[in-house]
Amino acid sequence: MTSTTWDADAVRAAFPALALNDRGLPRSYLDAPAGTQVAGRVISATQQAMVEAAANAGGAFRTSRAADALLAQAHAAVADLLGASGPDEIVFGLNSTSLLFSFSRILSRDWRAGDEIVLTRMDHDANVAPWLIAAEERGVTVKWLDFDTESFRYRYEDLDDLIGPRTRLVACNHASNLLGTINDVAAIITAAKRVGAITAVDGVQSTPHMLIDVQALGCDLFACSAYKFFGPHAAALYIRRELLARLTPLKVRPSSDEMPWRFSPGTPSFEAQAGTTAAIEHIAWLGEAFGGADPSATLRDRLRCGWAAASAYELELTRLFLDGLATIPGLQLYGLRGDNEQADRVATFSFTLPDRSAREVVAELADKNIFGWAGSFYAHEAAHTLGINQHGVIRLGLAHYTSRFDVERTLEALAAAARTSSSRL
Ligand SMILES: Cc1ncc(COP(=O)(O)O)c(C=O)c1O
Numbered sequence: 001m002t003s004t005t006w007d008a009d010a011v012r013a014a015f016p017a018l019a020l021n022d023r024g025l026p027r028s029y030l031d032a033p034a035g036t037q038v039a040g041r042v043i044s045a046t047q048q049a050m051v052e053a054a055a056n057a058g059g060a061f062r063t064s065r066a067a068d069a070l071l072a073q074a075h076a077a078v079a080d081l082l083g084a085s086g087p088d089e090i091v092f093g094l095n096s097t098s099l100l101f102s103f104s105r106i107l108s109r110d111w112r113a114g115d116e117i118v119l120t121r122m123d124h125d126a127n128v129a130p131w132l133i134a135a136e137e138r139g140v141t142v143k144w145l146d147f148d149t150e151s152f153r154y155r156y157e158d159l160d161d162l163i164g165p166r167t168r169l170v171a172c173n174h175a176s177n178l179l180g181t182i183n184d185v186a187a188i189i190t191a192a193k194r195v196g197a198i199t200a201v202d203g204v205q206s207t208p209h210m211l212i213d214v215q216a217l218g219c220d221l222f223a224c225s226a227y228k229f230f231g232p233h234a235a236a237l238y239i240r241r242e243l244l245a246r247l248t249p250l251k252v253r254p255s256s257d258e259m260p261w262r263f264s265p266g267t268p269s270f271e272a273q274a275g276t277t278a279a280i281e282h283i284a285w286l287g288e289a290f291g292g293a294d295p296s297a298t299l300r301d302r303l304r305c306g307w308a309a310a311s312a313y314e315l316e317l318t319r320l321f322l323d324g325l326a327t328i329p330g331l332q333l334y335g336l337r338g339d340n341e342q343a344d345r346v347a348t349f350s351f352t353l354p355d356r357s358a359r360e361v362v363a364e365l366a367d368k369n370i371f372g373w374a375g376s377f378y379a380h381e382a383a384h385t386l387g388i389n390q391h392g393v394i395r396l397g398l399a400h401y402t403s404r405f406d407v408e409r410t411l412e413a414l415a416a417a418a419r420t421s422s423s424r425l
Contacts, residue, residue: 006290006313008403014282015230015401016040021369028370028406032228033177033348033397034377036208039230039282042275046232049274056267067270074273075260077280078236080299082203082222083213088259089241092268092276096204096223096235097126103221103237104130106247106263107198111168113139118162118197120145120154120172120188121381122179127171127202127223128381140168145188149386152179152335159191167197174206174222178379178395179335180348182206189218198243204228204235208399209314209346211307214238226272230399231279234272239263286310286400310400317398317407318347324411328418330354334386334393347398353418357391361417368413370406372396 012018017037020027029037053070055063075087084090093099108131111117117135119128121144135142143162147154163170170192175182189199200221203212207224214222222238239247249262256262284302287293291305322337332352336345353361358374365372375392376383383392396410 004290004292006309008313010289011286012401012403014039014041014285016043018401025369026405028402028410030365030396030398030402030406030410031371031373032208032399032402033205033395034373035227036230036399037401038232038275039279041282041285042231042278045278046271046275049271053270053274057270070270070274070277071260071268074277077277077299078224078238080303081207081212081280081283082224082236082238083211083215083300084238085215085241088244089238091237091239091260091263092273093235093237093264094269095233096202096225096237097130099223099235099237100126100200100202101130102250102265103200103239104134106250107169107200108134108138108140109248111135111138111140114141114166115168116141116143116164116166117169117171118143118145118167118192119381120147120183121385122147122154122176122181122183122379123171123173123202123381124177124204125378125380126204127173127200131169131171131200141166143167144381145172147181147382147385152176152181154183154188156184156187159188163191163195163197165195167192167195169198169200171200171202173202174212175203175209175346175348176335176379176382177205177348177377178350178382178393180345180350181336182210182344182346185219186217193218205346205348209307210311211304214240226276226279229279230282230401232269232272232275234269234276236276283307283310313400314347314398314402315342317402317404318342318345320404321347321349321396321398321407321411324407325349325351325414328353328411328415331414331418334388347402348395349397350393350395352393353414356417356420358394359391361394361414364417364420365410365413368409370410370413372410 053066075090078090079087199219201219208229225235283306287302287305291309293302293305334350362374
């Protein structure tokens with residue numbers, strides 16, 4: 001394997017939206033944690049599916065066979081993306097929130113009053129609210145793994161006290177959508193496994209930045225959303241094979257008991273699955289073009305090389321961005337910043353500027369065609385733990401399609417915003 005130099009312009013050319021400008025003003029898309037730009041091949045694959053495979057699955061005729069093939073390909077591609085042991089461990093859904101809600105119903109069926117579950121405070125509410133509701137319905141006690149508000153890491157030393165013989169489920173997040181911390185989910189899962197608890201990992205914010213290996217993590221469920229990794233609005237859930245037969249699905253009676261139908265009620269979005277396959281192929285292409293992968297290597301190997309190349313580039317931009325943020329007087333960053341911590345975070349940065357409301361600042365950025373968000377992004381417990389007020393924080397995120405120019409002009413715009421004093425808080 002020989003690695004090739006990263007060519008940011010060639011990568012950006014793979015995303016049609018990056019060529020758009022508004023009366024000559026370029027766009028900088030720093031809203032990636034809320035949803036990334038879409039790779040051109042995703043748009044083509046989606047269109048192709050709607051032209052060539054517009055039929056329901058399971059028929060004898062050509063378009064239905066094409067739809068079947070497309071579903072098989074998409075499940076296989078997600079299995080490779082996540083390191084699952086086979087496509088039968090993958091189900092698709094509309095989004096991660098609804099997948100987690102439906103699995104909370106399925107998993108909680110046999111919970112009994114007095115059982116316990118452990119939730120983690122950094123999560124997006126998609127991996128909290130479904131379990132809270134199920135726990136309330138079943139009379140199950142909820143325990144929490146807290147994080148340290150200085151180090152922005154979980155208090156892993158509390159795990160042994162929190163997890164016990166009555167623990168039925170431990171739900172945690174891989175990377176935080178607010179702080180960017182990549183959590184040591186393997187440690188959490190190991191503690192959960194000791195007592196036979198089921199583990200549900202929200203991987204929505206890690207999957208767009210790194211190679212996931214659900215088998216190495218050892219989790220039972222792992223959720224990811226394709227629109228966060230350069231694809232269409234769709235989500236996929238990994239379910240460990242041993243669980244599949246044990247769980248009672250929520251399904252209509254005539255539908256097949258085979259995977260994926262067993263846990264995929266209703267007609268799927270064929271076009272979104274075709275687009276998801278293409279998004280995964282985009283990362284494999286990065287592996288071939290810039291990561292030294294042999295085009296004939298397995299999809300998993302090409303993805304490994306793709307992520308290695310993309311994350312090295314993201315790390316460079318992370319350094320540039322963090323160094324720039326450090327020069328802005330009074331800026332308060334919520335997240336890891338140390339030189340030796342940059343590999344423990346994804347490129348998602350939440351911060352406030354002194355005496356400026358986050359909403360005002362993102363509106364000023366928007367005037368300069370720099371796209372970002374203000375708020376707390378459904379990281380409900382984390383925002384509460386950190387005492388983030390109702391105005392929220394500014395959140396900007398980088399992806400492998402972000403340019404140095406995007407980073408530099410954003411830093412300039414933030415420095416200008418910090419200089420503008422405002423007492424309209
Ligand atoms: C960490 C995390 N989990 C879950 C979700 C919800 O994903 P979806 O929109 O697919 O339901 C998000 C969306 O922002 C997220 O960032």
